[in-house]
């Protein structure tokens with residue numbers, strides 16, 4: 001989870017766009033599935049304020065301590081860290097938003113996770129997924145790959161994935177950070193691949209965002 005701060009930096013614009021598109025606001029209940037070190041959970045906690053609540057869920061028990069530390073550092077007591085697999089997601093209350101980012105690319109099958117996310121939201125609530133199309137990224141024009149991920153291109157199928165789960169597709173788009181030479185994009189790529197792109201132009205994997213809603 002060491003690169004998460006950097007990831008949050010280069011991909012922060014798609015996150016901000018998605019949360020604004022949904023209109024996350026004070027008092028909302030949200031779940032961040034595959035929360036990792038809690039960057040998104042803390043960002044959500046800032047939006048929902050003291051009356052809201054964020055469930056930060058991750059299958060890795062080490063994430064619970066990391067999320068708790070990040071929430072404490074940010075003074076966000078409304079973040080509740082839970083160890084659960086997304087496939088087994090159970091929360092004490094229905095939520096307004098179920099979110100995941102860079103998670104479905106790692107799971108055995110995305111359908112059960114999205115099914116659980118759809119079940120976790122209230123009627124009229126939102127599911128937001130942000131996943132990459134890794135092979136659409138480029139280093140000096142050459143496609144990127146990520147052999148360690150089970151579904152590196154899962155972003156390409158997200159709209160159908162939510163539609164087939166009975167959710168209403170509200171919006172979907174893709175965004176990719178890009179750069180050339182030293183800077184956060186090159187640093188991020190080096191942290192993922194251990195390859196320094198030098199002065200080569202880089203387009204990081206586009207992140208597909210899907211905003212879906214459970215019909216009222």
Ligand SMILES: C[S@@+](CC[C@H](N)C(=O)[O-])C[C@H]1O[C@@H](n2cnc3c(N)ncnc32)[C@H](O)[C@@H]1O
Pocket residue numbers: 004007033034035036037038039040057058059060063084085086087100101102103106107
């Ligand atoms: C690449 S990190 C992404 C972290 C965070 N979502 C972000 O965007 O910064 C992937 C996280 O998903 C978690 N994860 C993987 N499979 C999972 C599953 N089946 N259920 C819940 N979490 C899972 C991992 O433990 C890891 O913390």
